[in-house]
Amino acid sequence: MLQSDDAGGRIPNPVVERLSVYSRVLMAMLRDGENMASSTGLAERTGFSAVQIRRDLTFLGQLGTRGIGYDIRPLHARLEQILGVDVERRVAIVGAGNLGSALTGYTGFREHNFRIVAAFDIEPDRVGVTTQAGVEIHHLDDLGAVAAKENVEIAVLAVPVAGAQSAADVVVRAGIRAILNFAPTVLAVPPGVRLRNVDLSVEMEALSFYLAQRS
Amino acid sequence: MLQSDDAGGRIPNPVVERLSVYSRVLMAMLRDGENMASSTGLAERTGFSAVQIRRDLTFLGQLGTRGIGYDIRPLHARLEQILGVDVERRVAIVGAGNLGSALTGYTGFREHNFRIVAAFDIEPDRVGVTTQAGVEIHHLDDLGAVAAKENVEIAVLAVPVAGAQSAADVVVRAGIRAILNFAPTVLAVPPGVRLRNVDLSVEMEALSFYLAQRS
Structure with a gap:
């Protein structure tokens, strides 16, 4: 939900909320046996634009390869780490x-x-x-x-x-x-x-x- | 909360969610006896940028006056109408x-x-x-x-x-x-x-x- 509180880190609040959504979608793709995700594919599954998704994911560092996409497993692991849910x-x-x-x-x-x-x-x-x-x-x-x-x-x-x-x-x-x-x-x-x-x-x-x- | 469903109208989902936030902030300002709101003032209260707020509010038509701001009462009424909560x-x-x-x-x-x-x-x-x-x-x-x-x-x-x-x-x-x-x-x-x-x-x-x- 949208909030008025201050950002807790260098990543803006709305981006953090979208990272949660990407994390869920990638987890579902892993369950379906997929290994690679394109920003276009993520756009279809999330409703956010591919441009927005690529921009958001730059906050995590360089994880995608142009023309190939993102390796789902390390991307998902990095998202969980950023979101602080890699630990209980x-x-x-x-x-x-x-x-x-x-x-x-x-x-x-x-x-x-x-x-x-x-x-x-x-x-x-x-x-x-x-x-x-x-x-x-x-x-x-x-x-x-x-x-x-x-x-x-x-x-x-x-x-x-x-x-x-x-x-x-x-x-x-x-x-x-x-x-x-x-x-x-x-x-x-x-x-x-x-x-x-x-x-x-x-x-x-x-x-x-x-x-x-x-x- | 961020969603993957399709937009229900010409206003994108994330904008609709921000309109709800603006509606709440304007209602609080009315309760505080305020009549005019600037995009900068709304930015301080919501955490969204003034540019974002001005862009979002253009979906409602021209309601603000440059250098003066928004007349809160008609803006709030228009938001409630757009959000479909002007009726029960x-x-x-x-x-x-x-x-x-x-x-x-x-x-x-x-x-x-x-x-x-x-x-x-x-x-x-x-x-x-x-x-x-x-x-x-x-x-x-x-x-x-x-x-x-x-x-x-x-x-x-x-x-x-x-x-x-x-x-x-x-x-x-x-x-x-x-x-x-x-x-x-x-x-x-x-x-x-x-x-x-x-x-x-x-x-x-x-x-x-x-x-x-x-x-």
């Missing part, structure tokens, strides 16, 4: 209501090397429970201790709007430097902490745009 | 497990004129229940009848991977032309049906990218 990233879910519980079992995370190691809540009837996906729900007060023990690097906020800022503050105090926020509200975090907001209504607007064009 | 869009949630139940109460949808009018499931203990957010759960077999009666335009698929394609088939047979899919799998839909896939691991990779850059 340990994740805590903050808020174990319907959304948080669903996220503890989201297979899309596990497939991309994100491992949910703990969940947190403040409701007495949730704390101590293990979610369907086998993740234990701790009290939010224990986040600092559990996050340190479990080497949590990313926190996913799945809490109501009213509790989102105070939950973010707890996460920041625990030394976690990356936050994915699902609450539809603007959160303040100090410099050095990366915040991404998931706004599902942006996804919906791409559909309503389509409906409006057709009517 | 009626939405069905397919799959009323943790994720689907959470989505029936997602305030971010309601704020942007998306109204969840029904949910569907096949589990006997869910059918007939009303979610916390007050949405009735019907049997999936009744989707065609309920969707017609309730004028559903958009279906959100929040079902397990194993049931995603058959759920999509039911939605398509009901005449619904826009689908937001949360199941991390590739679905086939006929031409004329717009499918968007939400891949939450792409959001996570923007965070792991940041962590990898810093380490």
